[in-house]
Amino acid sequence: MSLSTVGDTKNAENATENAKVALTVNGRVRQLELDPRTSLLDALREHLHLTGTKKGCDHGQCGACTVLINGRRINSCLTLAVMHADDEIVTIEGLGSPDALHPMQAAFVLRDGFQCGYCTPGQICSAIGMLAEAKAGWPSHATADVAAQTTALTDAEIRERMSGNICRCAAYPNIIAAIRDVAEGDRG
Amino acid sequence: MRPFTYERAIDPEAAVAAVSKAGAKFISGGTNLLDLMKLEIERPIHLVDISRLPLKDIKEEPDGGMRIGAQATNSDVAADIRVRTRYPVLSQALLAGASGQLRNKASVGGNLLQRTRCPYFYDTAASCNKRDPSSGCAAIGGINRGHAILGASDACIATHPSDMAVAMVVLDAEIELLDADRATRRIAIGDFHRLPGTTPHIETALKTGEMITGVVLPAPPEGRQFYRKVRDRASYAFALVSVAVVVATERGTITSARVAFGGVAHKPWRAKEAEAALTGGTATMATYWAAAEAAMAGATGRGHNDFKIELAKRTLCRTLAHAAQEN
Numbered sequence A: 001m002s003l004s005t006v007g008d009t010k011n012a013e014n015a016t017e018n019a020k021v022a023l024t025v026n027g028r029v030r031q032l033e034l035d036p037r038t039s040l041l042d043a044l045r046e047h048l049h050l051t052g053t054k055k056g057c058d059h060g061q062c063g064a065c066t067v068l069i070n071g072r073r074i075n076s077c078l079t080l081a082v083m084h085a086d087d088e089i090v091t092i093e094g095l096g097s098p099d100a101l102h103p104m105q106a107a108f109v110l111r112d113g114f115q116c117g118y119c120t121p122g123q124i125c126s127a128i129g130m131l132a133e134a135k136a137g138w139p140s141h142a143t144a145d146v147a148a149q150t151t152a153l154t155d156a157e158i159r160e161r162m163s164g165n166i167c168r169c170a171a172y173p174n175i176i177a178a179i180r181d182v183a184e185g186d187r188g
Numbered sequence B: 001m002r003p004f005t006y007e008r009a010i011d012p013e014a015a016v017a018a019v020s021k022a023g024a025k026f027i028s029g030g031t032n033l034l035d036l037m038k039l040e041i042e043r044p045i046h047l048v049d050i051s052r053l054p055l056k057d058i059k060e061e062p063d064g065g066m067r068i069g070a071q072a073t074n075s076d077v078a079a080d081i082r083v084r085t086r087y088p089v090l091s092q093a094l095l096a097g098a099s100g101q102l103r104n105k106a107s108v109g110g111n112l113l114q115r116t117r118c119p120y121f122y123d124t125a126a127s128c129n130k131r132d133p134s135s136g137c138a139a140i141g142g143i144n145r146g147h148a149i150l151g152a153s154d155a156c157i158a159t160h161p162s163d164m165a166v167a168m169v170v171l172d173a174e175i176e177l178l179d180a181d182r183a184t185r186r187i188a189i190g191d192f193h194r195l196p197g198t199t200p201h202i203e204t205a206l207k208t209g210e211m212i213t214g215v216v217l218p219a220p221p222e223g224r225q226f227y228r229k230v231r232d233r234a235s236y237a238f239a240l241v242s243v244a245v246v247v248a249t250e251r252g253t254i255t256s257a258r259v260a261f262g263g264v265a266h267k268p269w270r271a272k273e274a275e276a277a278l279t280g281g282t283a284t285m286a287t288y289w290a291a292a293e294a295a296m297a298g299a300t301g302r303g304h305n306d307f308k309i310e311l312a313k314r315t316l317c318r319t320l321a322h323a324a325q326e327n
């Protein structure tokens, strides 16, 4: 009846049997054997050693774990790795490298869009996902008329659309400046 | 988190068959279920992944209404141009909830079934009739600033946290369900969520193993729609109080009105008394205030949440003034 069943609760008190899952991360297919309980975040950090993606709250409340799945931003802490077998997963490591930064990474450096840097990978992945949403014409809670076909990406719009990313260092003004730079670059 | 087995369902019939196993649960976006599983408040032993089911369509219906598949994400519904133009209150309510990342995962079905954010429900060391029937309610006599002012009981004073559901209630939506015998039924959203009574652990009219397949919206009601949410911070926070309205006016007279509240009860709260007080009245603050008084006539505070009664009244007045003015 189903595509696949994994795990075995015969010994429910012990760990379940591991599940085989192939994850496509930053363009590479990675074969993993995981406890079905493994969040995508833990699979990335603990199993693939892609530690750029951060764990802040582990409960969807901070955005530090934001990654892109098929181009859309999500919280990797509130999803299971086994649920992503057929997806394209992109983490901060897949966006650029120190000598070839993604424009959003470069803008965060130029604008000093961080202090400790803990929230930064999540901020950058989220900002990239957010700009794609804005480009597709999605309204936000800051949009006066949700039926309008287009919305100008004002600072108020950026703030609202980025509200799922908390910065404990409160680098917000510079984060907004960095995102604005990239958004304006896109337009020009 | 407790151990569980996992399977991905390939069609709705397979999903309901798979979930009939004891201790099995559906998982959709996972944004509420996994949160609660990490805390061992939810302890399924088998998960049936329904997130890939072909139930994502948002379609127009022949009668002028729309059908939204249960697996449509909160983002897709909020961004759909037909929803934005014909049911703006629904788009506004969705956009007022959670964050961009969460809305990209959250499904319509999961949003309707999300559980309360009562902090004692989340604290496994506290007594909570909803989590552990007959253990008591730590919120009564505890810190209950976020709790219900309408329809609560001595067993539970929790609220339903959904914004989306408040808009769906004001739009008279119906929920489409499929059960393990492959029978389908529709239920009015107003009859779907329950008041706590003596059994706060039973939250909806969903039967064991039943799956939500979609939500049907009737043709948009006449009038202007608006959703307003009041919360402790400007974004990414649950409602203290929210209001969804649909008002039609003709030369200063209210010809029809619909009102629903969020954050005030164990279910999205339709305020028929307020609607009656508005219909036929003049579109003035005096009428709005009378409607607000009618809506809150049966409201009771529990101490910390007393302010919500006044807040709900003022929020309704302001929302009505905004909606009626641009008619």
Ligand SMILES: Cc1cc2nc3c(=O)[nH]c(=O)nc-3n(C[C@H](O)[C@H](O)[C@H](O)COP(=O)(O)OP(=O)(O)OC[C@H]3O[C@@H](n4cnc5c(N)ncnc54)[C@H](O)[C@@H]3O)c2cc1C
Binding pocket: A059, A060, A061, B025, B026, B027, B028, B029, B030, B031, B032, B033, B034, B035, B050, B070, B074, B096, B097, B098, B099, B102, B105, B106, B107, B108, B109, B110, B111, B112, B113, B114, B161, B162, B163, B164, B210, B211, B212, B213, B236, B237, B238, B239
């Ligand atoms: C930090 C944070 C802030 C939030 N803020 C808000 C907010 O401001 N406003 C708001 O409204 N919400 C808010 N939410 C809640 C969010 O909207 C819900 O978590 C989400 O809508 C749940 O959808 P899901 O698909 O992820 O559900 P899941 O977590 O997958 O499932 C939830 C429940 O529904 C069941 N289920 C799912 N789909 C079906 C179906 N089709 N049929 C039968 N059963 C089903 C599951 O078995 C489970 O019991 C917030 C969440 C977080 C983590």
Ligand code: SF4
Binding pocket: B116, B118, B119, B120, B121, B127, B128, B129, B130, B131, B136, B137, B138, B139, B140, B155, B156, B157, B158, B200
């Ligand atoms: S209000 Fe309801 S959910 Fe909260 S502690 Fe009381 S019984 Fe539990």
Ligand code: FES
Binding pocket: A054, A055, A056, A057, A058, A059, A060, A061, A062, A063, A064, A065, A066, A075, A076, A077, A078
């Ligand atoms: S770690 Fe995922 S949102 Fe905080």
Ligand code: FES
Binding pocket: A113, A114, A115, A116, A117, A118, A119, A120, A166, A167, A168, A169, A170, A171
């Ligand atoms: S830079 Fe320190 S948390 Fe954002």
